[in-house]
């Protein structure tokens with residue numbers, strides 16, 4: 128437990144219905160006592176936990192009324208942080224909420240660091256590290272599916288599975304170590320076979336989680352997608368049609384888009400991070416040139432490319448070059464303006480080039496867009512081994528720990544199969560166990576904890 132008390136604004140700054148200042152720590156009740164006057168006059172400090180009291184916040188320095196509020200009172204240990212917590216539910220607005228925070232700070236609280244409430248929940252043992260990370264994933268989720276994956280991890284689903292694997296692993300370690308201590312009793316082949324079986328099962332289980340992790344990551348982080356192509360082919364029109372709003376400027380003048388325009392689109396539960404870019408061409412215009420450079424960079428970085436071709440213009444040499452440029456990338460070729468005709472010829476020409484899957488669309492008339500969304504979903508989740516409702520590892524840090532775990536398990540299997548000294552296998556199994564512990568936070572450095580929580584927002 129900590130001896131200091133932290134405070135922060137827990138709601139977004141701006142005009143809103145309610146704004147909350149949250150205070151946690153041993154002095155939380157004392158601070159509320161100095162600032163809050165209950166409307167009923169009753170002594171709120173004596174009345175149970177998890178209650179709301181109506182009253183006002185008064186500046187103790189001058190006795191001036193600051194706001195009429197509801198005070199939430201939650202007593203340790205059954206709180207978010209496991210410490211005493213009070214929440215000032217103020218009228219939403221920048222001034223009232225800031226003033227109440229300032230008063231809490233002058234009454235003895237310290238401004239909370241990003242993620243510090245959740246960090247205390249972790250360090251005080253209410254949640255483990257994977258659950259703490261799920262809190263931020265939940266806040267950042269951009270689709271229902273992303274939310275579902277995060278919410279599952281918040282309830283400790285992933286943590287339970289990891290602990291289960293750790294237990295099985297400890298069982299194996301115990302048996303291996305027993306054979307070190309009493310080698311003569313372990314002469315029988317059966318127990319060695321048993322051990323290898325148990326190890327093989329564990330390897331399968333961990334490998335499965337790793338295979339599914341890619342799907343989890345996609346739901347959590349989304350897919351960076353670039354809409355690229357020659358000028359005037361209808362890239363911005365396509366962005367607008369997909370978003371169903373006039374987000375980007377569309378004109379019939381080639382070179383209209385200069386800056387990158389980014390929006391997130393929910394495609395079958397996957398957050399598609401779409402970037403509309405400047406049409407790719409050589410140009411003397413300084414501004415357009417800068418835009419073209421950014422477009423090229425994005426084309427290199429993006430995970431998915433939607434390469435747009437103008438059906439009315441036919442397949443040009445510049446199109447062919449772009450197709451080659453994007454050759455190694457995951458993506459689709461979209462023949463836009465299919466309402467003008469000519470798409471069939473281009474499709475045939477593209478088939479000869481043996482490039483990416485081809486779809487005909489018309490951004491202007493909205494045709495082919497459903498097929499486009501399906502194709503993107505299939506492409507992104509191709510090889511997906513799990514539906515979203517399954518337990519999915521979605522965090523790269525967890526994925527990385529699982530991979531190291533798997534490597535140690537395989538090393539242990541090798542040394543057992545090669546009849547190496549069993550101590551070697553025991554060491555690898557222990558390290559595999561520790562790699563799993565990094566996920567739940569039982570074996571993790573202060574550095575990693577710092578890095579995880581510094582990514583949170585203030586007040587969480």
Ligand SMILES: Nc1nc2c(c(=O)[nH]1)N(C=O)[C@@H](CNc1ccc(C(=O)N[C@@H](CCC(=O)O)C(=O)O)cc1)CN2
Pocket residue numbers: 177201204205206207214253587
């Ligand atoms: N006003 C408010 N809303 C909020 C939060 C909050 O802290 N305050 N939360 C967070 O920011 C989230 C809710 N999460 C929470 C999780 C656990 C506990 C808690 O008190 N847990 C106790 C059990 C309390 C009980 O049921 O008696 C415990 O686990 O011991 C509170 C909030 C979202 N909404």
Ligand SMILES: Nc1nc2c(ncn2[C@@H]2O[C@H](COP(=O)(O)OP(=O)(O)OP(=O)(O)O)[C@@H](O)[C@H]2O)c(=O)[nH]1
Pocket residue numbers: 357358359360361362363364365376377378379380381382383384385404405406407463464465466467488489490491492
């Ligand atoms: N007939 C037809 N015209 C379209 C279609 N999509 C876009 N256009 C027209 O094509 C022109 C260019 O559209 P934009 O969306 O600005 O093209 P762009 O690729 O973003 O162009 P730059 O930003 O200059 O690279 C506009 O006049 C659009 O109305 C379509 O599906 N059919």
Ligand SMILES: [Mg+2]
Pocket residue numbers: 362363364375376383384403404405406
């Ligand atoms: Mg454009």
